[in-house]
Amino acid sequence: MTKRLVQSPFAGRPLVRPLFQSVVYATDTPDALDAIYEGDAGYTYSREGHPNATAVAGMIDALEGTEGGVMTSSGMAAVSLAMLAYLKAGDHALGSEQLYGRSLRLMEQELPKLGISTSLFDPTDIETAKAAIRPETKVILVEVVANPTLRIADMEGLAALAKQHNITLIVDNTFTTPLAYRPLEHGADVVLHSVTKLMGGHSDAMLGWVAAGSAEKNTRIDGLGMTFGTTAAPFDCWLAERGLLSFELRYERASANAAALAEALAGMKGVKRVLYPTRPDHPDHNRAAALLNGKGGNMVSFELEGGRAAANAFSSAAGMVLAPTLGDITTTVSHPASSSHRAVSVEDQAKLGITEGFFRVSVGVEDINMLTEAFDNAVENAAQA
Numbered sequence: 269m270t271k272r273l274v275q276s277p278f279a280g281r282p283l284v285r286p287l288f289q290s291v292v293y294a295t296d297t298p299d300a301l302d303a304i305y306e307g308d309a310g311y312t313y314s315r316e317g318h319p320n321a322t323a324v325a326g327m328i329d330a331l332e333g334t335e336g337g338v339m340t341s342s343g344m345a346a347v348s349l350a351m352l353a354y355l356k357a358g359d360h361a362l363g364s365e366q367l368y369g370r371s372l373r374l375m376e377q378e379l380p381k382l383g384i385s386t387s388l389f390d391p392t393d394i395e396t397a398k399a400a401i402r403p404e405t406k407v408i409l410v411e412v413v414a415n416p417t418l419r420i421a422d423m424e425g426l427a428a429l430a431k432q433h434n435i436t437l438i439v440d441n442t443f444t445t446p447l448a449y450r451p452l453e454h455g456a457d458v459v460l461h462s463v464t465k466l467m468g469g470h471s472d473a474m475l476g477w478v479a480a481g482s483a484e485k486n487t488r489i490d491g492l493g494m495t496f497g498t499t500a501a502p503f504d505c506w507l508a509e510r511g512l513l514s515f516e517l518r519y520e521r522a523s524a525n526a527a528a529l530a531e532a533l534a535g536m537k538g539v540k541r542v543l544y545p546t547r548p549d550h551p552d553h554n555r556a557a558a559l560l561n562g563k564g565g566n567m568v569s570f571e572l573e574g575g576r577a578a579a580n581a582f583s584s585a586a587g588m589v590l591a592p593t594l595g596d597i598t599t600t601v602s603h604p605a606s607s608s609h610r611a612v613s614v615e616d617q618a619k620l621g622i623t624e625g626f627f628r629v630s631v632g633v634e635d636i637n638m639l640t641e642a643f644d645n646a647v648e649n650a651a652q653a
């Protein structure tokens with residue numbers, strides 16, 4: 269028995285893009301297959317591309333103002349591809365000391381094994397980046413808004429520095445999103461996302477996206493992805509396409525909620541400090557105002573008075589999901605000292621301002637009165653612990 273492709277089984281076409289859960293794409297003739305390999309539109313083998321990946325990549329391309337972006341199986345696959353596309357043995361890479369934990373691990377543990385030396389710099393202090401540059405420095409990796417301190421990187425300084433030394437500037441734009449900042453328009457060479465977070469938005473699809481500014485420049489990254497096998501799964505792309513349709517709505521609502529929650533938290537007894545990029549008391553609020561198009565985003569961090577007991581009392585009373593992720597449609601809370609930063613020494617945590625009372629909130633789209641009330645009760649509960 270042979271399988272035959274059914275071209276058009278219905279009189280009408282589906283409104284929703286179908287899930288192309290197929291690894292292989294058949295052609296009628298060797299000529300037709302040849303044409304696809306030579307660049308005609310079409311698919312052959314899903315590790316090298318499939319319709320659901322093309323659809324999602326196109327949506328993110330439009331948001332970032334580029335074309336030919338590449339979908340990957342996770343945000344970390346996007347980080348890895350971006351770095352490996354521009355680095356080889358003997359090169360040196362610079363990374364922000366406040367990168368996502370796994371990106372830091374890539375810098376500190378994995379790249380050195382490949383003969384690529386690395387060093388870290390303070391993204392808010394351009395002098396530390398200047399001091400770390402070597403003749404063989406080829407890449408700088410940075411996030412615009414740092415986790416969980418929400419410090420804002422000196423993007424203008426870094427773009428100028430990268431240009432001056434002919435270094436590839438790679439920006440992980442996951443926290444910021446193109447609605448607040450489009451790195452390629454500000455001197456970055458490569459931009460990438462964990463689509464798992466805000467863009468997918470429902471904590472049900474694990475994906476990344478990476479683009480180097482033009483379809484032509486993306487071919488190196490695309491080819492590397494096919495070779496290393498970082499391909500995105502069709503089903504995850506299908507879910508993310510649905511998530512992306514409401515991305516702008518979710519982002520606007522979550523950001524408005526976050527700004528309001530930050531304001532409410534700042535007035536609560538038992539809250540030591542609140543971090544939100546566009547608040548006047550944020551250490552980088554001038555830079556946030558200049559870079560972020562007035563958008564503070566959906567993340568708020570704050571510090572409770574008291575230690576672990578207060579943190580436990582807050583969490584159990586808040587009725588929120590305590591989870592080490594962000595960007596879900598509902599509000600989630602993370603406690604860096606026991607999760608993302610548990611491997612960081614207490615002294616280094618203190619340097620970052622992370623204590624047992626420190627929480628990071630990924631604000632969702634819920635009713636704001638319900639949210640502030642829940643936080644108010646939980647903070648009060650913590651104060652009594």
Ligand SMILES: *Cc1c(COP(=O)(O)O)cnc(C)c1O
Pocket residue numbers: 342343344345347368411440442443462463464465474475476
């Ligand atoms: C989550 C995250 C990543 C990694 O993405 P995954 O999809 O979990 O692999 C990278 N960078 C940032 C800023 C993130 O928040």
